[in-house]
Amino acid sequence: MYMVFRLPTHLESLIPPPSEQISLSRPWRGAFVLNFVDGGAKSSSQEICVTAVETEGDSRIDLWPSQFYIYMTRDRSTLHDFQAWVRRHAPPICTFLPDRIGEPNATGANQRSFASLSRILLLNQMVAIAPWAASARLPGAGVVLYPSQHSNNLLFGAILLTLPFPDFIVVSPTASFSPVPTPRHSTYPQPHHMAYPSPYASTSHHILPQIISHQLPSSPSPTNYAYTTPRLISAGSLQSPSMAGPSSWSVMTDPDDEHF
Numbered sequence: 001m002y003m004v005f006r007l008p009t010h011l012e013s014l015i016p017p018p019s020e021q022i023s024l025s026r027p028w029r030g031a032f033v034l035n036f037v038d039g040g041a042k043s044s045s046q047e048i049c050v051t052a053v054e055t056e057g058d059s060r061i062d063l064w065p066s067q068f069y070i071y072m073t074r075d076r077s078t079l080h081d082f083q084a085w086v087r088r089h090a091p092p093i094c095t096f097l098p099d100r101i102g103e104p105n106a107t108g109a110n111q112r113s114f115a116s117l118s119r120i121l122l123l124n125q126m127v128a129i130a131p132w133a134a135s136a137r138l139p140g141a142g143v144v145l146y147p148s149q150h151s152n153n154l155l156f157g158a159i160l161l162t163l164p165f166p167d168f169i170v171v172s173p174t175a176s177f178s179p180v181p182t183p184r185h186s187t188y189p190q191p192h193h194m195a196y197p198s199p200y201a202s203t204s205h206h207i208l209p210q211i212i213s214h215q216l217p218s219s220p221s222p223t224n225y226a227y228t229t230p231r232l233i234s235a236g237s238l239q240s241p242s243m244a245g246p247s248s249w250s251v252m253t254d255p256d257d258e259h260f
Helices: 078-089 104-123 255-259
Strands: 028-038 043-056 067-072 093-098 128-131 142-147 155-160 208-215 225-233
Touching (some): 043 104, 067 104, 067 142, 078 142, 104 155
Parallel strands (some): 028 067
Antiparallel strands (some): 093 155, 128 142, 142 155
16 A cells, blocks of 8 residues: 655745756766876877866866866965865866766776876865867856865866856966876776877967977986976967077976876
8 A cells, every 4th residue: 555645735845846946966077188298399198087066066077078188287375276266156066076987097098097187286275177169058167177285196177167267367278297108908098199289279368388398317218208388378378389489487296206
């Protein structure tokens, strides 16, 4: 025997109509694509498989692309300034985590790459940005990634659905990132050569710097990958990097990355 209970009429008004109810979104799964420059000034990229869950607010995960192209900020003071900006503007926040990708060795390499990116941002007190693609149908600027003070295994993302990037954010078109070698016979996505500009190159919010290389002290890979030092150029001159001017800024490396 089944019994049916009905809410009293005066309580039904407390239930929002279906159009106003917030549905629980599924976690987003995709990749961060980071550009880097090797010792021969050869541009390549590496993918980090990631997943994201909504932490605060509606992030419109259903409209996100399958890949985010990551650009590092130029100034080391950016993290402190951006944390203050988040407190003032309260954008939706997501938490990004390294994804599991099947093979244990590949998953481990993916996790180390993610942790390396997180440590670089924290040690340099920087943030990174991922502009929306032109086809994303979102009027805002994109995603701003910033590190956790307590764990290298997660990154926070401020989702700018309608807001532009803050004026104090100046970015680099090539991530200052030392790639982690992928284990042999792995199903983990291999780095591939990619000519800049990326699909996000149409972004006109900011000045984008050119890159010159600064070699790491050591690397376990046969190729001497390099961290990068940016020189400012305008976004409109991005395809003519020789017009760039000098800059003395450099990136603090993470000693732990030398063991990868």
